[in-house]
Amino acid sequence: MRIAVPKEIKNNENRVALTPAGAQEFTKNGHQVFIQQSAGLGSGFPDLAYQNAGAIITPTIEETYSKGEMIMKVKEPIEPEYSLIKENQLLFTYFHFASNKPLTEAMIKSKAICLAYETVEKDDKTLPLLVPMSEVAGRMSVQKGANYLEKPLGGRGILLGGVPGTLPAKVLILGGGIVGTQAAWMASGLGADVIILDVSLPRMRHLSTVMPKNVKTMMSNEFNIRHLIKNADLIIGAVLIPGAKAPHLITRDMLKEMLPGTVLVDVAVDQGGCIETCKPTTHEDPTYTIDGVLHYCVANMPGAVPYTSTLALTNATLPYAMELAQKGWQEACDKYPELHHGFNIIKGDIVYQAVADTFHLPYVPVSYYLNHH
Template sequence: MIIGTVKEIKNHEYRVGLTPESVHEFTARGHEVIVEAGAGEGIGASDDQYLKAGATLVSTAAEVFAKAEMVVKVKEPQPVERAMLRKGQILYTYLHLAPDPEQTRDLMASGAVCIAYETVTDAQGGLPLLKPMSQVAGRMSVQAGATALEKAHGGRGVLLGGVPGVLPAKVVVIGGGVVGFNAAQMAAGLGADVTILDRSPEVLERLGMYFEARAKTRFSSRASLAEEVAAADLVIGAVLVAGAAAPKLVTRDMLKTMRKGAVLVDVAIDQGGCFETSHATTHAEPTYVVDDIVHYCVANMPGAVARTSTYALNSVTLPHALRIAEHGWKKALQNDPHLLAGLNVWDGKVTYQAVAEGLGLEHVPAEKIFG
């Protein structure tokens, strides 16, 4: 198979779909890999390293899209990239389609086979290709929130861990999954006063056993959420409904109850955000203010730590990519129901139910591709 990867063009996105080491895994098995020149610059991977791994370098993304049977990326294809997709071509990347009707329409029109990292499952019911980026984003959310709390960045001027004689910041984490756990771990490690909200008794029990006295847990109801948000210095939205748009849990009315200069970090922004006042921002302009509350809603947060993120991502995406290359996409999906769960768009049809429902489109079950 001919596999291609391109330089990401989303604002301040420095990750790359394939590392030189991943390229070597393909070429060692007899596959051809085409890499756009400069694709690995953001992670410190030179063109020479890709050449030594057996890749063929080309000067433009258009050449990659024209020749590759499977394009491996990190972020969702931008409009200029979507225009280069063709019928039957495999796109393997993060898509986050539920809040993005324009992208969904373009992918349907292309006729491409679109496999989304974020909906591939595992035997335990987890999302293994999303997990490493959720770990990164969860940890980064605390760094970003701590910076936004500084007075020079519009925040309250509060140090997360406080100092002797001064109370630490109150951090509220909404959602106790992978993002929430990692956010709470970082915040508690810095000495903040941490409360984690979730609706699952099993999740709350697990978090309680792990954190013991270092963080509090609380069942998430409308009343408890409103109470915790009103008292918070930093609120981290870590809610995920796999493949679907995130629920709007923090309303604009709640902002009026918060302290001036408090910070909201919406890690769910890729799926539309879990705060009513959220809209996607970039690393170039990461924050904005609504009703005196600082919002940090960067949609590609892990891109800021590109090297760590890329190697973590490749470690989980590569095995599936190799199977697709070895067996072809149809047989690879037929043999693996967890990879099949990653199929979002095929031959102009939406095959992931939550995306179809969220956008009011017809859902064609992925199993129908096998006749």
């Protein structure tokens, strides 16, 4: 199969969908790999590393798209790319269709096969291609929060771990999933006082057994949230409802209850956020202040640490991509049934129920296409 990797053109997106090591695995198995010139530079992978792995460097984005039977990307295609996508081409990337109608319409029109990282789902409800980026974002949320608690950056002027004779910062984490757990590890490791709020007792029991003594768990409800925000220094929003908008656990009126210089980091911002006053920001202009409370709401946090993020992402995507290349998209589902859920649009039909429902468009079960091969 011919695999093509274009350079990401979204604002400050430095990740790349394939490492030189991944390219080598493909070429070793008899596939052709086309990498757009300088696509890996932002992640620290020069063109020469890809050439040494057997890949062919293509000079332009147009030529890259024209070569590939499978296009591997990190972020969803943006408008300049729509016209480059061809019928029957397989696109393997993050799409987040439910929050982007123009993209959905463009992909329907292209008659391409759209396989979304974020909806590949195993029987136990885990999302194997979303997990690595959630781990990165969870850990980064504390790194960023600790930074913005510094006075010159608009925070309270408090050191996350404190020092002997002073109290450490209080960190409140909304949600005990992957993001919340990773955030708690980082914050507790730096010596902060951490409270994780969640609605699942089994999850809280698990966290209580694996977390260090400076991490406590509490049931998530409005009463507890209103009580805890009064003294919190750093609040991290880590609520995810797969494919749908996150609920607003912190509302506008609650900001007045917080200490001036409190820092809010909403990791769920790309799905609408769980803090009402959050709106997506960029790495160029990451923060803003409302009622004396600093908001950090960058929608692609892992893009700031592209070397780590690219390695973490490609570790997860490569086994699937290899199977897709070896067997084709229909047969690949035999080995990895979780790929069924990954298909969102096939040849002009929406095959993922939540996307069809969001835009009130007709839905065709993915089995229609998988049983006709």
